[in-house]
Amino acid sequence: MSRKVTAKIAKSSMAQAVRAAPGALHVPAQVDWQLGGLAEQTKAIEPGVVPGFPPGPAPQQHGPDSACAESRRAPRGGAEVRGRTARWLPPLLSGALHPPALMGPPRRLLLVSNSTLRGGGYLGHCQQQVRSFFGQKVKRVLFIPYALHDRDAYAKTAREKFESLGYGLDSIHESSDPVEAVRKSEAIFIGGGNTFRLLKALYDNSLLQEIRKRVLEDGIPYLGSSAGTNVATISINTTNDMPIVYPPSLQALGLVPFNINPHYLDPDVNSTHMGETRAERILQYHEEPNTPPVLGLREGAMLLVEGDKATLQGVTGARLFLRGEKPTEHEPGTDFSFLLTDSNSQKP
């Protein structure tokens, strides 16, 4: 994200920022995919006039602070990008220009490729990293089990594991007010399953904006596994899952400005199956315009993000796909911090 962009685009603060420094919203074209064409939207900004927010009272149907729930606003945001590759656009406009490294505590993310490695128990292969990530300070973790159908059973599995690691676990589906549960949480864990089902439930429960706020503004730690890693990125355009439901958009939390392909799988040279390989699918994604980097995280790999620093952990490595370039292989320990910056199309 451009260092020049320091304005936080909430309804009021964007108006203030534009009034105070209309020139501050210049966004280089090459990073505009991160901002979902916001540069284009702001080109014609007049001081004191914010796109989408007329000078007078905003009409209910367009104002982001209207009585409409996020889940009802989201389809309109989604509708605007129909006919285009999903990019970082509203409905999460209020956080879209939030440069987490420039204000408040740093973001803290642990994005795991897979929940279980063959032969190991649930989260067994990453439990040391999880314990180190949450540390002593976190006492209870808020679990989001929306990716699986049987939420009770899923919460039971997660609770047993987290209690064995010394943490209490509250499952959001047991709360009467999911948004409030996120507001009060001290750490978030979104588990794997079907990514479409998960993202749709996040929209249905109006959670995306609140989770973004807690992680990017308040700095609470976010643990994602598989589908929970997918939704932490810009979009779920690079999920492996079957589209069993139709979310109002493919845009996700955008906690990092690129995409991840979890469970990344190398081509099987002995296979006679003619379906596309994983690499071919990601290359198809990059045939679309303005598509961000995709980090293929093999099972056993995970990405640790601490503020502006991103490090590949685990034992299996990752494959990085940049649009128009040959994919590159990366060993555990690789510093992927460049993926968090404006110039993330530059290899290290």
Next chain:
Amino acid sequence: MSRKVTAKIAKSSMAQAVRAAPGALHVPAQVDWQLGGLAEQTKAIEPGVVPGFPPGPAPQQHGPDSACAESRRAPRGGAEVRGRTARWLPPLLSGALHPPALMGPPRRLLLVSNSTLRGGGYLGHCQQQVRSFFGQKVKRVLFIPYALHDRDAYAKTAREKFESLGYGLDSIHESSDPVEAVRKSEAIFIGGGNTFRLLKALYDNSLLQEIRKRVLEDGIPYLGSSAGTNVATISINTTNDMPIVYPPSLQALGLVPFNINPHYLDPDVNSTHMGETRAERILQYHEEPNTPPVLGLREGAMLLVEGDKATLQGVTGARLFLRGEKPTEHEPGTDFSFLLTDSNSQKP
């Protein structure tokens, strides 16, 4: 589809049908998933009143015959079903209750799992069936190459193959008026690639309704391969592809009242990969309410539909998934006609 449902739901003809026989629109609840809740929508129908079509002139924004292109109507239709599993709803309302077997020439479909079998050339494994399907009467085939990025190259490959089989081939992307190209076509072939990209392009070019009309009303033969087979069914909910773009809906052509999973792949007992198997993904789909049967077509298999008769062809067989039931295995030659009827939840 219910035998009682004989009304064709085009704007004018539905009005006529309701006026003529208001009771004819009773739809049994158990087949309402085929109709996308149309039974519910039509419960309160008064003679002469069509849901969504006021007695006076229909408003532009709702009338299916308005000046709005299908691609612009589609998002609104899609928006209505957000928050629900994709079912057979508008935007294709005008064809939704069309019982193809009850009027006009019978539908003719050849739905192939895959374009190429390992070791064979493009469409090599099904060329005899293709020739037999199109026969002597068809002279030129309209090819729809939208599923791949390089349409010119794709059309070249397809043209060479079809010319070798004795057919001329016109690629729709070379036409200045794609809808008119469909109108004039004597046979349609939609090739494989990325199913999301294909479906989005069909919506963008306002082609779904016209293709439905040509196939279901005019009886021209439809050949689909891989993604082209996916879009022939109710929806693309059971595609294997990556959602590299966001179509305005997952609803597809609905030429058959069930879903297909092409490239169906049996679990690899030697794999250590922990991503869901294909069967697990389809079972996840069936965890959602009101989901139709899914026919898992292995590579090398294809489904021939001639009017009310559906037969499994090829050499590799298929696996059938019915919601709430154990999947069943089916040999080449299986009569799948029951999947075309109301009682398609009944096994043969």
